[in-house]
Amino acid sequence: MSPVHFIAIPLFAAFLIPLVGKVSKNLVKLIPGIVFLYLSYVAITLFPIGIHKPIVEIIAGFKAPFGISLYYGPLAAFLTTMITLIGFVIWLYSYKFIIREPIEKYYMLFMMLITGSTGIVLTGDVFNLFVFLEITAIAAYSLTAFLRDKDGAEAAFKYLLIGSFSSTFVLLAIVLLYANVHTLNMADIATKISSVPLTTRIFILILFLMGLGIESEMFPLNGWAPDAYSQAPSPVGAVFGGIVVKASIYALMRLIYLMFEFQSVMHFLVIMGVITMLIAEMSAMRQQQIKRMLAFSSIGQMGLVIIAFGVGTEPSVRAALFQMFNHALIKSLLFFAAGYLVFHSGSKKISALDGLGHDKPITSFFFAFGALAIIGLPPFSGFWSKLYVLLSVANSGLFAAVALILFSSVVEAIYYLRVVSRLYFNTEVATDVRRTPVSGLVAMGILTLVILFVGFYPNLVLHWMTPAANELLNKAAYIKAGLFH
Amino acid sequence: MIYFITSVVLILTGMYAVLVKKNLIKIVIGLSIIDSGVHLLMIAIGYVKNATAPIFSKPGLTADKMVDPVPQALVLTSIVIGLAVTAVALSLVIRLYDHHKTLDINKIRKLKW
């Protein structure tokens, strides 16, 4: 068993799907499910190994630092498992949600996106990182425009515009990096980076920050996010929030922790995180469309994650990972629920949701559940991660950041609860004879159960988070494993 | 050196096109120009004066007499990616034109706040 399956299988499936699509549409729908089942099998097999000792997979026989390698350490194990889980749930949800042709293209792009994301997480090579990033990005642009409507195209074009900038910056950075250290293997770069002049390093860092910052929704580089999230089909919103952004922030943090571990960078990250969070939460407060609101909320949560990464202590990194995990779960749940709420009410506006809680109680319940969880209320999982973030931030003495996080939490509470109270407590307006399909409900149910379970028993996830955090922080171990496996 | 300067000029030109031009097609072209600039830069980095192609075609040819093969490989990949992006972009432009009957980016801003 090899981690390469994580990349290869979805990629293979992506190419298989159009072919199968010629034969049977129903079969197409099943393929991603099979892929995810297989991937979870892979994840279950590899996870116990990877969490203790990193598996380094050499592609095509070239030894590091020359060949392309995959690095399946604790962090990657954790992230791939998370991506598999979320991907599976998204497939389950899409199964009935995506009724619009061409279905096979949707699943193809979805599989490409999974390929790209797992690739970002697994790769040990900077240029490969770029390639996977581009695979993800192109799939994401196309998925954004999947509905082929006016708004989708507009959103996709904006995304593409900014995304091209992002890829340009990343590519530039890689080029400059290569020009200076003449290697592309991340572990190798990390050993050699200290010989590079500081100005160059900072310049490269800035380019990376710009490039990956765009994908990880850092302010002010996140103009694409609300549009793309809101115009893409709902499961795609969940993909963005749960997979793409997580993968790219992983990439950013991996690079920063490996190559640019300056105190000033960390401070900069905290400041950017705070600004991102505040502006996003405040903008979310005044949104009229539910999915835009969720998008802004997503940005805000990423700000929180960036803050926690920026603090850079072991507990804070762990808290950041935990927050990432919870956010992926909860935001997917919210996008799922919002998807059907929008579907039933026939409008993207929040005001159209009045009284839908009576008509569609289960979907609304899931939304309310997700809202409570993402605000960070006990006994849901969001509570613990937020608490851990706060405690770790405070332990570094950044009390202003703590206060601002809590302030934005209040704002967050306001806009989420506004929607929840609209759902349940306005006079009945919306009725829709269409029923929410079972597959969607099962997908949401799975997420709900996981959220509740983690809320009551956070040790389950936290237990695996500690080695992951240590891996990210322990540069020497990474280099050792990456080069001299 | 000329390559570096040219590539920077290209990147800046592309940026100018993206940021200032209102026509969607021109913006896409700008993106392509930026891409070209970056590619040129990559090639320039791997270039060694008076060196041969990185193929051990003749005996006695050492690695330091060849241009760096890696950037070339990278450029190839990158060009392909750039092409893909351009393709997607153009298809989106077509879609936008279908819907909006205009190519002015200032008029395509329905999604805001």
Next chain:
Amino acid sequence: MNINWLSVLGIITTPIIAFIVGVTYGGLTRRITARIQNRYGPPSSQNLLDIIKLYSKETSIQHGVMQHLGPVFAITASITTLYFIPVIKNSVVFTNLSFNGDLIFLLYIMVFGSLGMALGAGQTGNPNAAIGVSRGLSQMVGYEIPFVLSLVAIMTQFHTTSLTDLLAVQKHFADWIIFQSPLAFIAGILAFLGMMGYAPFDVVIAPAEIASGPPSEFGGKYLALMMTSRSIFTFAKLVLFTDIFLGGASDFITLIIKTFLLYMIPVLTGIVFPRFRTEQSICFFWKWPLVFGVLAILVVVL
């Protein structure tokens, strides 16, 4: 359980004495008022006659059980208040239950009756009664504050909340609290004006305005009980003030003199003043009496 029969005697006789004294004071008041107005005036026993007449009147209607119980509340409060005030200093018979309560208790038991009356008046459904209650309670908030201020001043000065202890402090003429703490006395006596409900603070019953207010639906025995209660309560309040400020009394004659003198203050004020409106009287109480009370406390504290 050993029962002190003398105190039982006191418990039985005190209300009766209080009633007689109170009724007589009431009659005398009317007579004095008449003399001041250059009239002949009714006999001193007039109030007693009124009460007997009211008792003898038939009571054939009621508006419900609270109207029925309202006067009972009132008279219960009066008698209980009286029980917890030492009527005669150092007397076994007339100290009653005063060792078992203190000033704060008295403050609260005194409003028990008003509450009952208010409830009784409320049940009758007469809007005039409700207006009267509204005025009465509002005014009560007015005068209770200076009263409590003066009490707090005294309590702080003598480090006791017990009326018995206060009496023990005032052994001699010069020890009377009126001399020891004149500011508190002024505040207290101004509050006392309000408490007695004579003009200018009679907006509660205001006969020509709201048809006697709370008791407007009460006739016959109900009214009689209320008048009885009022007589007893008047006496109780007088004794209370005498005990607090004027050193109490060791025999009935002293008591009568002191209480009568004290009683004349609101009566004589009432004759010459017109009626205050509710907010006027509240503002009055929150102006000078409050200042005096605060000064009294400041004097004690500093």
Next chain:
Amino acid sequence: MIYDKSSGKIVDIIKNYARKHSLWIVAYGTGCGAIELPPTMTSRYDAERFGIRGSATPRQADVLLITGYLAVKTLKRVIRTYEQMQDPKYVIGFGSCTINGGMYWDSYNTVKALDRYLPVDVYINGCMPRPEAVISGFIELQKLIEAGKANGAKKYKENLDWYRENQRKVIKNWKMPDYNW
């Protein structure tokens, strides 16, 4: 029901004494007679020395004082007031208007003989009677009370049908609660 009896019981003697000396009036100031009441009550004649004083509501009052002519409209209110008073209660007719209509003897809209509608215990003659006359009327009432003869209320109750018939005759829009005590 308590009525004035000239029984020998000491309780009744006390009661009657108290009643006699404590007459609370509710003055129904219908006509010009109302102006005679202030001098009666105030310093010059001082009716209070006989225990006479005004009361605010009929519930507390003993004496209903009808000071002058009664229009049909006011008669209804007077009856209502009378019926709200508690036993024992007395009515004093004040001035000649209450006796025979006085100067309104041929008016279409005044009640001529009060006696037909309410049981009058004492009439005070005059147009208008002076305060002296008023006080003398009260003293007359006191005498009646002491003797146990001021039993107008009893009469009213016993002959209620007759009174009602008379009342209904003049009051067209008869909407009154029943009198039943």
Next chain:
Amino acid sequence: MISIPYILLIAFAGALLSFVIHHIAPKLRTPVALLTTVLLLYFVWALPANSLINIKIGDFILTWGTTAYGQLFGMLVAVLGFFTVLYSTDFMASKERLGYFYMNFLFVIGGMLGIVYSQDFISLFFFWEIMTWSSFMLVIYCCKDAQSIGLKYFVFSAIGAYSILIGIVLLYSSMGTLQFKNIFGHINEISTGIKISVIILMIIGFGVKSALMPLHVWAPDAYAVSPSPFTALFSGALSKMGIFGIGLVLFKLAAHTGFYSYVQYTLAWIGGITALLATFYAIAQTDAKKLLAYSSIGQLGYIIVGLAIGTPLSIAAALFLAILHAIFKSMLFMATGAVYMRTGTTNMTEVSGLIRKMPISFVTALFGIITVAGVPPLGGFAAKWMLYESLIQSGHYFLVIVIFAASTAAFLYLFRYIFSLFLGQEEKEWENVKEVPWTMQIPMILMTIFVLVIGVFPGLLLDPISSAMQYLNVKPFDYQMSVLFNNWGGKVDMQIVVRSIAAVFILLGIFITIKGYRNTRYVTTKDIHTSGEIPTENENLTYAVDFYKPFERSIAPLLKASIDKVYTLTGDIFEQAFDYLRYVYTGNGQTYAMYVVLFLAILLLFSELIFGIIL
């Protein structure tokens, strides 16, 4: 078997079960909820005194344990929870979404029980938040205008909860532990600045729930719109959690610090002003539930004053009043709820004269208001007495005036409450009103008996209170079963008081019954003195509008100043600012691209500032 995790498990499982069962077998839902509360009551009652449980979650060890202090409040929560659920069985019977209602109701109860048994700050906060959101869910349960009110409640709660959280975070970062046993008593090990901020933040946080004065604005509305059984629990038990927390902060954290007296003094004055102003606001209300809500705020002010003064007697008074307030305010809210159930409104200008229709509710309300007023012989007097004595004896002369003014002014709104709803004109509109069903009567009657018994034997309640005070490291105070003492040797023997009052009352009652009542007959409230005029049946003779106009005129400046407006203004300003902020996202792709380039330029130009290196 009987231990704290089981209690919490029962509460939360019961909550979820009643939600699930509502959708499966609706008839079983209420019995399940009721059974849950009965079980909780039994478990809490039978909980052994020294149970201690440690649970490891992540880095933290959550500790749950019983203390006398916690048990006092726990018992209160359990009893009140049972009563309110019993009350809801019929009150809520005709309502919709009962599964939702009972689930959140039991969540609130479970959350509160969790709070009182928490022995570390994490679990305290955990349960605090559960309580907060579930109570929010109940606040918005009823009707449309509940939304904004609920949101206001939640925002204030969130601000409060987060200031507690900041306090917790500060403590953790400076002490490295959140166990009570490691923090209490070691508070002086951290720096003064942190100590002060922790204490202030926590008092603010707990003060929000206990509706301390500038933070009270959510309370009247939230109390008024939530369903009556929940309002009873809300005002009765939920607000006491704030008191619980303030008690912990004051006596376990602040008491050992150098600035304790300042904290005490400030808090006492804030409490006093809260009591006074809330009372004044209550007088001006026309809605019965709002009136009671303001009254609750005022009473909580007294409690805080008592806690803040910090003498043994005052703390006893505060805790006594806390327990008693839970009971009597529940009584009043339940009586109001009964009125609401039968008439559909709690507006005091509409309802009147229900006394003969709803005698049990009336008696409950009557005993309730007598207890609130603090008039002997009911329980309220003991609390008031202890409070005043301790205030006077500890030298807070002016505070006692403020408190006394509030207490006297309380008569106004109390009378208005009972007069408007139960007394006054019996309108034809409410002719067919009936007494509420027995399930609603039982809690009311039981609580009425409770205040009566406590009035005679305050010692019954003072026993657990004194052991709770032991936990709070407060010196014991002197009391007997029915005799209260103060430090200056004064005392009140409640038995004698009650005996004399009862004797006189019964004697006179019998007298007037024999002499009067037997021969009287009932006349309607239309049969009153109206100067001879005969009121028609639908003529409005009720005096209910602007009941205390003269009083309001004399305190007009106080009423005009509304802190609510300040908050609204702040909220508006924020919203406007947020609105401008979102214009950052112009919708133009080029602008976004421009942002990117500008950001790059900024990073490059100001790299020295940001990264310390000139590029």
